[in-house]
Amino acid sequence: MAAKARMLIFLGDGMAGRPLPELDGRTTLEATDTPSFDRVASEGACGMLNPISPGVAAGSDTAHMAILGYEPYEYYRGRGPFEAKGVGLEVNAGDVAFRCNFATVENGEVLENRAVIDRRAGRIKERTDELRQTINQQIPEIDGVKVLFKESVEHRCALVLRGEGLDEHITDVDPHAEEPTDYHECKPLPGYEEDEAAKRTARIVNQFVERSRKALNGHPLNQAREADDLKPANIILPRGVGTAVELEPFAERYKLSGALIVEVDLVRGLGLYLGMDVVTCEGATGGDDTDELAIAASVVSTFEDHDFVLANIKAPDLGGHDGNVEQKIAAIQKVDRALGYVLDNMDFDRAVVILAADHATPISVRDHSGDPVPAAFFGYGVTPDDVQSYGERACAQGYLGHFCGSDVMSILGNYAGAGEKYGA
């Protein structure tokens, strides 16, 4: 059935939270003046969204998977494939993929030395494509497994292993430490010590790391960097492993032309993995300085040739992670302004939006939490309720009750007339 209305999922990343004494027991959302949020809540249908299920703190990837209707407990096997896809690597079902960093190991030529003195290789910015070419030439395969490798921005890169008998139940190589720390040997996860595929995959990862050292040590770019007193990118540290699974493309599943406008690479990679159009928006920085009106304008213009858009503004999550009330409030105001622009420039007699967050990032937690987040549907087909403002406790009184991330596409499709009847 063709949809009767356009569909928009509009997310303030990590926007929900918990009450704070310094805000007289209000959450940052409750304490912030958000006229556009409140308009949507008061004219629409509200409820509470558990991104995964009650109490479970979602990552960016699992939250967006669930909200797009791909049940993470069924389909999620690690972030690596989305990272690799975001970097532009080809990823096939069955591949094992990793996010990686170019990093600096002390005395690169001494293989026994494993001390990482900078896990971002001096935040290297340029000419990493030359390093990639060397890696691709020197490490085309390991033990019959095809090796795909590509650089991203700055120190970031990604790795794909393609072959039989691989498994993602292995540990990170990256030590995740700012101080000099030995990088880890990749090992099967506890419980997988005797798993042949996990053992083999760990062996291949360790060989890749060692061979990356040999390939990059003395590389012309690194010689130039050392001459300039810059840290050499003389090792590649994999982490965030995942196995690529078969996911039905978004367009096939929903018969919708869908686009993502998001500021997080991982979510962008998920969108690419689902075959969605990932729109690049000039001015979307992913930081507190992002141009929220540019994002809003991009949402409006993307609907010119799409039925469905998911937009996510990252800033509120940053304030939550930083535990900074003023920062988070300013970011929430940005999201509200962006929504205001969308409300002013789209016809909601022919569109329906859900305003929500992908998860809570409470100031008091400084990380994602498993709290429910407020949600408000507004526009075509929606039954308004009595909720008058958008906030954690206000929306809990709404008509839609509590629902899960994986219900969002069904509820949105129901309002938009895009759902198919299940049964006769």
Added chain:
Amino acid sequence: MAAKARMLIFLGDGMAGRPLPELDGRTTLEATDTPSFDRVASEGACGMLNPISPGVAAGSDTAHMAILGYEPYEYYRGRGPFEAKGVGLEVNAGDVAFRCNFATVENGEVLENRAVIDRRAGRIKERTDELRQTINQQIPEIDGVKVLFKESVEHRCALVLRGEGLDEHITDVDPHAEEPTDYHECKPLPGYEEDEAAKRTARIVNQFVERSRKALNGHPLNQAREADDLKPANIILPRGVGTAVELEPFAERYKLSGALIVEVDLVRGLGLYLGMDVVTCEGATGGDDTDELAIAASVVSTFEDHDFVLANIKAPDLGGHDGNVEQKIAAIQKVDRALGYVLDNMDFDRAVVILAADHATPISVRDHSGDPVPAAFFGYGVTPDDVQSYGERACAQGYLGHFCGSDVMSILGNYAGAGEKYGA
């Protein structure tokens, strides 16, 4: 455990809806004077029922399966088996079954001609048993697959295929068009083109259709019809395919003696499939003219020898499909009157009822939608809440929150003292 109270599921088919401008932003339920509904809501416990899950529009069959506790995502594989059971055919697990029409194909004797000029064979009413006998004699089996066929009322009939290697992932033959249109060749569904069972089943269906033409062309009844200027029933058009699955009989699952009083053949067929008693009620027409008090009296008398009754009055759904506010309001009043009779004539110190709809059929949608529907439990064991009237937004404030169709039997059994403790 023996139940301490009788259990009644009382449904107004498609009774829920969405706000309408012509009703000052109220739904038809909210705008209709329903004293008995409101009594149940104000003295009972309210909540919102998602027949399948939030946002998913349910069919009559899947909604009733869920409400009777048979999770459709696990057990539903198409309507055909319920249709065939409703017609009186034997259906075994593994059978592939169809709803069919007797129809009229132009120039029946020319097999190349596929134009259906009347998909109801002039709404044939009589002597279709003679056509059935001919079909049964001439098409006892196809390619080792047993063929069972039986007529129902008017142009309706049903087909069961019994044998190894059959599959329901195939398309309809019926073109579902009122204007002359070629009937379809049965084919595997997209994604099943290489599935041997789907290919074989499609082949057998096409053979059945062709052989039905040969058997019916020139049939004495059709000769008589043509002499009377009536359209001949010279082809059988299958649709609504489904594979029969093993469903635990209602009486075994719940240790209850259960009956259905419903006006929809498909739901009646589901009841028969579950081994329930399907009560025929004189005066229940399935239309707007149905005798709601006869249905109510039948509910009361059926409890004389049953513990459990599900009753469904079809009329509100018709007004929803027709997009006719007055029609739907009048139908809702019928359901309210029927409930009033039940309240007056049963002892709810020894009975518990849930008042609900199997799904919403909003006037503005003119089809089933995935909106939640209001639900009210009343009688034995029920904890009353503050909700004062039965309606979409009133019940959303109820004590029971949002729950799913597949929770209904548990909640009802809990109040009735019929549930068994899960665990020790």
